[in-house]
Amino acid sequence: MIDQTMSASALSGPPVSRWWGCFPELRRDTLGFLLRCHAYGDVVKLPMGLVLELLLRQRDAAMYVLNHPADVRHVLVTNQDNYRKAPVAPAESRIFGQGVLHTEGEIHHRQRRLFLPFFHGNHVTAYADLIVGKADDLAAQWQDGTTIEIGQAMAHLTLSVIWRLLFGREVGSEATTLRETIAVGQRLIKLQYDSLFASLTPLWVPTQLHRQFTRGFRTIEAMIRRLIDERRTATRHGDDDMLSLLFSARDAEGRRLSDEEIRDELMTFLLAGHETTANALTWTWFLLSQHQSVWEQLTQEVNEVVGNRLPTAADVPLLRYTKMVWEESLRLYPPAWCLHTRLALAQDRLPSGAVLPSGAWVFVSPWSLHRNARWFPDPTRFDPERFSEEAKDARPAFSYIPFGAGGRRCLGESFAELEGLLILATLASRIQLCSVEGQTIQLEAGMTLRQNVPIRMTVQRLGSSEPHPAAT
Ligand code: HEM
Incomplete structure (x- = not known):
């Protein structure tokens, strides 16, 4: 940390293209590039290049990567x-509309006030039995020796949970359409972030991806509209799902929410509420399959706490090591690898001394913070002990932010943790998952931190003695 003021022009960063700024480097190797930025100090300046300066009509337009937790807390x-x-x-804007993820100011405050009680205390733990039941059903379907795609399995599981949370009913045959459409949406969003041309091409231009995207999202919107209409005509007493919360909500003038507003919120929670958790679980199973001693410690804890019965919400505080594994997995592979870029409204001096100009694009990346050797020595090593109480106390606050921070901190954090820990405990007491040999898994920085190829794993039902030949 430096103790003097550093104007934006005094901040440095890696060499970038004069015309295209940092974007070619970011596109080539987003995650590696962010790690290389550690060498350039607490705040790294990444010019956006002449082309964007012209388009944005902003001289010296630049992104500023924050590498110091004190600056992260400040922003x-x-x-x-x-x-x-x-x-x-x-x-992205077409999918989420005016849902809580993207609004600002008073509207955003009102939306958060509405949702915060929904994601608190007993209301969240009330979903424990549902989560455990679904995980148990999944474990029951898997035969000993079967090979599964763990990412797909976790996504279907978390989708079935969020669908119940939103609509109070089971997801049916629509699950496949939903997952396929989300995959298309993710491809298009990545393309639009990677290519200026793609981001400037309106969605009505009939490229193949645009057509698939529009068709898929219209189908999802039609499903959501049908569910809204059904509920409007047949309100069921005692419903406490998100749809009924949205029906009972009133805006500042006492008006009911429009169908459009309800749709935007439901779409936001549908996507924000299952893809991230599925991603975190997928990485956790992958890490567990590579670290036998961690797996043994985790299963020992699950056996001691849960034994032969199914886990409950009351077990969660006792699953301390399982939680350390979950947290370490979110450190190494944070599903939200970067937060939404922030724009500075006025010039601001950060605790590190750097002065951000008005209009600065500020980049905070959990991926990059979590892999900074200053806060996490030997950062690529998987070590759940980093999350013992003592180790956590020894680290600066805001060096670990998988759920963001401040007024935009993840609304579903406690739900995600409950879901993650209960799914791990339920499955770990019944099966072991072993990575199929010979797979080369690489990271892909899309909307979430994904794997470049599906991870295949072999199921070994616990109690069956021999490890499977396909397993590592
Ligand atoms: C492991 C799972 C999850 C991770 C890692 C995660 C991560 C995040 C992060 C980093 C943000 C802040 C983005 C920013 O500041 O730019 C965020 C926001 C949000 N998350 Fe999550 N999330 C997870 C699960 C969930 C779940 C289960 C739900 C809902 C059921 C949810 C709903 C939301 C919403 C609505 C916001 C927007 C909050 C706002 O802007 O006020 N998330 N999430």
Whole structure:
């Protein structure tokens, strides 16, 4: 940390293209590039290049990567009112509309006030039995020796949970359409972030991807509209799912929410609420399959706490080591590898001394913070002991932010943790998952931190003695 003021022009960063700025490097190797930025100090300046300066009509337009937790706290918490979310890719904006993820100011405050009680205390733990039941059903379907795609399995599981949370009913045959459409949406959003041309091409231009995207999302919207209409005509007493919460909500003038507003919120929670958790679980199973001693410690804890019965919400606080594994997995592979870029409304001096100009694009990346050797020595090593109480106390606050921070901190954090821990405990007491040999898994920085190829794993039912030949 430096103790003197550093103007934006004094900040440095890796060499970038004069015309295209940092984007070619970011596109080539986003995650590696962010790690290489550690060498350039607490705040790294990444010019956006002449082309974007012209388009944005902003001289010296640059992104600023924050590498110091004190600066992260300042931007996300202490002086958060000076920052707003930067515009997002057109496909992203089309999906989330005016849902809580993308709004600002008073509207956003009102939305958070509505949702916060929904994600608190007993209301969240009430979903424990549902989560465990679904995980148990999944484990029962898997035969000993079967090979599964763990990412797909976790996505279907978390989708079935979120669908119940949103609509109070089981997801049916629509699950496949939903997953396929989300995959298309993710491809298009990545393309729009990677290519200026793609981001400027309107969605009505009939490229193959645009057509698939529009068709798929219209289908999902039609499903959601049908569910809204059904509920409107037949309100069921005692419903406490998100749809009934949205029906009972009133805006500042006492008006009911429009169908459009309800749709935007449901779409937001549908996507934000299952893809991330599925991703975290997938990485956790992968890590467990590579670290036998961690797996043994985790199963020992699950056996001691849960034994032969199914886990309950009351077990969760006792699953301390399982939680350390979950947290370490979110450190190494944070599903939200970067937060939404923030825009500085006015010039701001950060605790590190760097001065961000008005209009600065501020980049906070959990991936990059979590792999900074200053806060996490030997950062690529998987070591759940980093999350013992003592180790956590020894680290600066805001060096670990898988759920963001401040007024835009993840609304579903406690739900995600409950879901993650209960799924791990339920499955770990019944099966072991072993990676199929010979797979080369690489990271892909899309909307979430994904694997470049599906991870295949072999199921070994616990109690069956011999390890499977396909397993590592
Ligand atoms: C492991 C799972 C999850 C991770 C890693 C995660 C991560 C995040 C992060 C980093 C943010 C902040 C983005 C920013 O500041 O730019 C966020 C926001 C949000 N998350 Fe999550 N999330 C997870 C699960 C969930 C779940 C289960 C739900 C809902 C059921 C959810 C709903 C939301 C919503 C609505 C926001 C927007 C909050 C706002 O802007 O006020 N997330 N999430």
